[in-house]
Amino acid sequence: MTTPPEVALAQTSLLRAMAAIAPGSVRIGCRVIRDADETHLLPEEARSLPARQPAMRCASGAARWIAHGLLAEFCVNDTAVLRAPSGAPVWPEGITGSLAHDNEMAVAAIAPVGRIASLGIDVEPALALPDDILALVATRADRTDAADRHLAGRILFSAKEAVYKAVYPLDREILGYEDIAVDLDAGHATTKTGRRVSLAYCVAPRVVVLAFVEQGAG
Ligand SMILES: CC(C)(COP(=O)(O)OP(=O)(O)OC[C@H]1O[C@@H](n2cnc3c(N)ncnc32)[C@H](O)[C@@H]1OP(=O)(O)O)[C@@H](O)C(=O)NCCC(=O)NCCS
Known part of the structure; x- marks a missing residue:
């Protein structure tokens, strides 16, 4: 076909x-x-x-x-x-x-x-995140100023899911959104388990976030 x-x-x-x-x-x-x-x-x-x-x-x-x-x-x-x-x-x-x-x-x-110890990825439609979900996902520790305002919440949500997927195989701990602090402006996140995770994202035509733990980081 x-x-x-x-x-x-x-x-x-x-x-x-x-x-x-x-x-x-x-x-x-x-x-x-x-x-x-x-x-x-x-x-x-x-x-x-x-x-x-x-x-x-x-x-x-x-x-x-x-x-x-x-x-x-x-x-x-x-x-x-x-x-x-x-x-x-x-x-x-x-x-x-x-x-x-x-x-x-x-x-x-x-x-x-090797240099990368673990990876996480997430994909989302490029649509604003509904306010009720944003209220569950965002904390005061998160930084999203550099992201497109309309999509910042969606990218934040996607980043936390990607981070969770990257760190779960290392720590075997279930994390909530409040356990992950994302700094989209700096391109990294930290978890309550002490992991430092690098982030990269694209928004066109969909939101995709890649999270990776580098050897020796956290
Ligand atoms: C991992 C999780 C976040 C995936 O989210 P999702 O929206 O259901 O699904 P996605 O399409 O984004 O990802 C699905 C893939 O995630 C992967 N995945 C599932 N659990 C995983 C885990 N514990 N660690 C790493 N990857 C995992 C699988 O490969 C799965 O693909 P499959 O169903 O084809 O096997 C979710 O299933 C989960 O376990 N949540 C519990 C913890 C949580 O939600 N915390 C708040 C977010 S930080």
Whole structure:
């Protein structure tokens, strides 16, 4: 089946924006979620996902389709990216990475463990965050002055989710929004577990935040 031009354009534009923010050792990818993307799940991956709505399995399939392609760039082929009981993806030895999906787009990022000890990624539609959610997410410690005012709340939300995904595999601690202080202006965050996490984000055509813990940081 051929890909409609608007779908191809959405993917290409996001991939370009993500490539511009990713550190050198990080491989990233995105995919507009299509019907039947759950067929890209390897049998072990499908078994590792909890019973959930078909749309969620489709999104998880799209994210793993990207991950399989990125792993192949490291000559790691036919390797399942299982979902651990915690929800965290399980990567092959020596690789760290992260997956995310919103209603339309799936994204993934991986890197060899080295300068980067752990990665997190999040994707969100480029829409203002509703005020009631912002009230749950933002604290007085957060700094977002440099971000687009309309999207600052959404970027902050996405940054906290990406930070959580980056630090969970290291600390195994469930964090709330209040446990993560984000300084978008300086490009980093700190967690109540003492982690210092670097941040990079793009906003066009979707909000994508990459969070990475560097070796020896925190
Ligand atoms: C991790 C979490 C934030 C993901 O958010 P989400 O909006 O449900 O989903 P996203 O599309 O952004 O990300 C989904 C991916 O996150 C990854 N993920 C889930 N739990 C994870 C964890 N503990 N650590 C790292 N990555 C995790 C998985 O790869 C998942 O993909 P899959 O479902 O295809 O396997 C959420 O599931 C969670 O565990 N929340 C509890 C803690 C919390 O919400 N704290 C406040 C935010 S700081």
